[in-house]
Amino acid sequence: MTNYDLIIIGGGSGGIAAAVSAYDNGISSILLIEKEAYLGGILLQCIHNGFGLHTYKEELTGPEYANRASSELLKRKINYKLNSMVIDITPDFVVTYTNKEEGYQQVKAKAIICATGCSERSRGAIAIPGDRPQGVMSAGQAQKYLNIEGYMVGKKVFILGSGDIGLIMARRMVLEGAEVLGVAEIMPYSNGLNRNIVQCLNDYNIPLYLSHTVKEIKGQGKLEKIVICKVDDKLQYIDGTEQEISVDTLLLSVGLIPSNPLIENLGVEIHPRTKGPIVDESYQTSIPGIFSCGNSLHVHDLVDFVSLEGKKAGFFAAKYIKNELCTNQKVDIKNGVGVSYVLPTQVDIQNIDELQINFRCVKPFKTCYIIVKNGDKVIKTIKKPYLVPSEMEKVVIKKDLLQNLDYLTVEVVDG
């Protein structure tokens, strides 16, 4: 069995950045395992532009971003395998993968970084009632049919959920000649980035139905109709508001869930809100030696932030392998009022120069304050013109403010 210092599972933007960063921090015994035929992960089907504004200071398409990122990995001659699916990790870090050429192989690692991305919530996960015809699919699945396979999935389209992929696909379907009849969002506000609402819906006159959902799906073999209706503030259907719409395609953009079946089997602790693993400032999970980054940790808005997170995870995994990571002074970081989750949820300040806490707010705020507390004591306050749940926010705290830590809390309050 081949031994590596570090095995990275997933060759998307998170895994690539982690591999490059671990390599640059002194770890050369690395194996990255990717299930698809190319490096780049989901970026390869995201052929629209808007990627890389932070990382490369220019607007790239998904495949261009993937290409730039993976060239860094290739330059360093880091080992990687394509078309290879990891099917198991044991408690002593034996990783089983399989591909057509080698069959089932086992390799062993000192540390593992899981960068396995996320999956889309399905119709079944949100229990949309009605018939079960063909024509109801996740937006990312439709994106794959169009952008990778070159086939259209329908001509009269409705979209449930205003997540970014749904908005991107609304525009994409129009550009390919489909009629997009609308986007329904169960919340009273959009769940996508504002720029996508403007560029993908407003610019194409696609109506956005806020506080609406799909109540019923109709059709025997093929989707024929959907019934949409308004929902009240408890998200329950309001009788009498139903509208029947004839469509052949219903795309679902109803949430992304971090995908971690391999380490969930190992018993890694899962965050109830993000559905990804709980990590500390080093991106280490509850199982020492297993690190997590990217959309399998928590769902990101921008790939640039995934790359940054991968870079950090690679850096700390390298420290772990070199026995330089401290874990004896951990304090908790909690979400206070107005905040749905914080990441990381623990910090050992011996490992860092400054602490970046990522978080999402629970609802849209106008002028408001982000407040960071150590115990009851406020250590940092930031005024914001607005905050929305669809945009991940961060607060960076210098180390000198992090002395005598009890526990940290992040809150958002109206200004």
Next chain:
Amino acid sequence: MYDVIIIGAGVIGASIARELSKYTLKVLVIEKENDVCEGTTSANSAIIHSGYDPEPNTKKAYYNVLGNKMYDKICQELDVSFRRNGSITIAVDDEEAKILDELVERARLNNVEVKILNQQELQEIEPNITKKAIKGLLAPTAGIINPFELNVALMENAMDNGVELSLNDKVLKISGEFGNYQVNTTKSVYHSKYLINASGVFGDEINDTINKSYFEIKARKGEYFVLDHFDNDFIKHTLFNVPSSKGKGVIVAPTTSYNYIVGPSSEFVDSKDDVSTDYITLNQIKKSATNLVDNIDYSKQIRQFAGLRAVSSTKDFVIDSPKKGFINVTGIQSPGLTAAPAIAIDVAKFIEEKELKVTYNPRRKPIVRMKNLSLEERNALVKQDPRYGNIICRCEKISEGEIVDAINRNCGATTVKGVKKRVRPGFGKCQGGFCEVSVVNILSRELNKNILDIEYGKKGSNVVSNKMGGASND
């Protein structure tokens, strides 16, 4: 001229087909859908009932008890997933506890082994059942089966032994008499000596095309939740509510692939095609299930589905010959799946002139289930065919080799749903979100069909609508 034509390729039609394939008979199965296992067999509780429940001295009771005993051998011969996990009927109040005592007497009359469990015994063997449970009835011979695998395997084995299957073929008219029945369908005109009506919820309509009407079949819908795998020991037995006048109530049960199902509801519907779900019924199911398990985590739900029971006005299975050579085998609602193989043996007795075939082989070629093999076994397969090393379905860990095999056998898959029913890609958490595109490509390659012609499920449910960019379609 066929000796026997069977109308319907559900578990009843397929069981009869396999039974008749033992004999030197020319047999044709006609199915209106584009695959076998598209009606009641595809959407039920997947339980091999023990047989304590049906009213004694009914066909239901008789065939249930006989059929139950046959499944070990059938599943071994046909390589079908089956587990005798036992069932427990759970009483949550004194009235229900009293009914359990009556069921013990029924079990005795039906000759089925059962055992009463007290509160403490219940909690010991199923720690996650409701704390409200005061008494239980354990039936150790009850089991769970993969009904898709079973239906496909029965037909595949029947075809291996010479039975013909015509899909997408709907019966329009039946005429003639014993010795020369004529069946006009959407595809052809067939002739046969015998005709067997195994058309499920449509059984009365088929009968009425040639016979005087003497029963009516109504469709009673059952809706269900399916949960993802999360803990193989969460619930081990099939848990039943105490049966009432409306049926067996809801169940919480593991499946052979360690998912969990919760359901069914029980409502008569007007349309025999109506397998829709609705939120009011789904919420009622959740409520009923609290009398079985206190904390079902519906955040693990991955699908809801509904199926139709074929309920006969005769209140029992309809298994008889109202006219020489024409045999009705319909109204086979619960415990029909269990009863099917026993029914098939008796139906075969209606065929008078038949001889055993020396070439009959009761076994079908085993199915490869990579998930269950050791690494060495897997690599031996990859050496023979590298496609066994290529995982297509990441949720259920299904390889390309398994999918190709499911397409290329007798009674092979021709649709995305057909692949799903046989080897499970699309049954996992992503519900095909990741793997459907790959399955479509494999179907197109193996069947030598244009991608535009690949259907998801029913006829006309093509997965993609057109090739982009205005290029030609080939």
